[in-house]
Amino acid sequence: AQSVTQLDSQVPVFEEAPVELRCNYSSSVSVYLFWYVQYPNQGLQLLLKYLSGSTLVKGINGFEAEFNKSQTSFHLRKPSVHISDTAEYFCAVSDQGAQKLVFGQGTRLTINP
Amino acid sequence: DVKVTQSSRYLVKRTGEKVFLECVQDMDHENMFWYRQDPGLGLRLIYFSYDVKMKEKGDIPEGYSVSREKKERFSLILESASTNQTSMYLCARFARQPNYGYTFGSGTRLTVV
Numbered sequence: 001a002q003s004v005t006q007l008d009s010q011v012p013v014f015e016e017a018p019v020e021l022r023c024n025y026s027s028s029v030s031v032y033l034f035w036y037v038q039y040p041n042q043g044l045q046l047l048l049k050y051l052s053g054s055t056l057v058k059g060i061n062g063f064e065a066e067f068n069k070s071q072t073s074f075h076l077r078k079p080s081v082h083i084s085d086t087a088e089y090f091c092a093v094s095d096q097g098a099q100k101l102v103f104g105q106g107t108r109l110t111i112n113p
Numbered sequence: 114d115v116k117v118t119q120s121s122r123y124l125v126k127r128t129g130e131k132v133f134l135e136c137v138q139d140m141d142h143e144n145m146f147w148y149r150q151d152p153g154l155g156l157r158l159i160y161f162s163y164d165v166k167m168k169e170k171g172d173i174p175e176g177y178s179v180s181r182e183k184k185e186r187f188s189l190i191l192e193s194a195s196t197n198q199t200s201m202y203l204c205a206r207f208a209r210q211p212n213y214g215y216t217f218g219s220g221t222r223l224t225v226v
Contacts, residue, residue, distance in 0.1 A: 009153065034214070043203060044156075044217040051213060090155060099144050099163075099207045100171070101215060103155040 002027045004093050006104035013081055014112050021076040021107045023091030033074040034092040034101065035065055044090065050074065061085070086111045115140050119204050119218035126225050132191040134221050136204030144207035145187040147171075147179065149200045150220070156203060162187055194225045 007022040025031065032051050036044040048059025055067040065076045074091060091104040120135040138145065143164045148156040148171075158171030160179040168179050176198060180188040191198055204218040 004155075006155075032213075036217075043219040044205075046214060049214060092156075100146070100158060100161065101156075101205075103148075103157070105153055105155040 002031070002093050002095065002102045004091050004102055004104035006089075006091055006107045008107050009105065010108045010110065012110045012112060015083055016080045018079050019077065019081050019085075019109065021089050021091075021109065023074045023076065023104055025072050025074065025091070025093045027072075027093060027095065030096045031093045032096055033065075033067060034094075035059065035063070035074070035076050036090045036092060037061075038088045038090065038106075040087070047076070047089070081109075081111050083111050083113065085109060115142075115206065115208070115216045117204055117206050117216050117218040119202075119221050121221050122219065124221060124223045126191075126194050126223065128195060128225055130191075130194045130225075132194050132223065132225075134189040134191075134202055134204075134223070136187045136189070136218055138185050138187075138206045138216075140206070140208070141184060142206045142208045143184065145181070146205045146207070146215075147177075147187070147189045148203045148205065149173065150203055151200055159189065159202075191223075194223075196225050199223060199225045 004025045013019045034049045035047040048057045050057045050067045058064045088106045092101045116139045118137045146161040147159040150156045162168045162181045178190045202221045205215045
């Protein structure tokens with residue numbers, strides 16, 4: 001069975017600082033990987049996804065993530081955060097060919113001025 | 114853009130009531146999902162459906178059932194609501210084309226008193 005671990009439940013950073021949100025997964029088959037963002041009182045919005053090809057994936061709002069198959073990781077990064085990036089971030093995985101998404105526990109990103 | 118609409122944003126129900134959560138998508142996609150979101154646990158899959166009148170159990174189906182009479186509508190049913198079902202419920206649809214991925218509704222925050 002697949003599982004996803006987000007290593008930090010909360011990450012506080014200062015505005016304009018870089019940030020990395022960590023995600024590790026376990027799966028015995030090839031996977032697709034996703035990062036979602038949830039702003040307060042809203043649903044989930046797709047930030048980026050890895051399906052195939054380049055292991056460095058660029059998403060919306062200046063975020064990017066790198067798929068590392070040997071370390072089974074898909075860490076999310078942004079070089080300079082803004083107050084508006086305050087949200088909860090979810091990493092998710094699905095088997096290639098299947099459609100069920102398995103989510104991590106979420107990481108709450110707080111940006112301090 | 115595909116829209117996934119959940120009929121209620123907030124619901125308050127009494128213990129023992131039968132509760133219906135409705136989800137409607139505006140495209141002809143087969144695959145629909147119900148997730149439950151709790152702090153520190155991320156999103157957990159309750160039920161999903163690959164087509165009309167089709168349903169499969171997810172990871173936490175106990176206490177829930179679903180109905181899919183038409184392709185665009187996927188309902189989650191709490192047969193007898195309990196306080197431990199107080200949660201945020203998110204509906205999603207999956208599509209391979211034109212962009213592989215999932216679209217989520219805004220969520221229904223259910224409180225059982």
